Amino acid sequence: MALFKKFFRRKSGRKSNRTSEIPEGIAYAYWSCLCDDESCEECKSLEGTAWIPYLVSVTEPPLSSCKSLEGCRCIVVYIGKEERGANDISEFIRKSGGKVTSEQLEQYEEGKMD
Ligand SMILES: [Zn+2]
Structure with a gap:
């Protein structure tokens, strides 16, 4: 396990040097944090934040x-x-200004179920 962690960290560190380009055909993007005991509060708070990369x-x-x-x-x-x-969600994000929190997204999805 310790070995794996080491490898993982090095790998993700190398990727981090560059801002990634936005792939084509994207409806929206969301932040995913591993959210375990090692995650910091700031990362946890970003979990599930969704946005449209072309807008914001x-x-x-x-x-x-x-x-x-x-x-x-x-x-x-x-x-x-x-x-x-995906298109419904991206429309919702667009109407909300291009970026929503995980709470907003949850509310939207709950509303759709009624
Ligand atoms: Zn993080």
């Missing part, structure tokens, strides 16, 4: 202010337009 710019992980001893392990997950419900 969001500081991408790894967070420089991350306090985790493991280093920031957050990632951005891109959701393609062809995924089920």
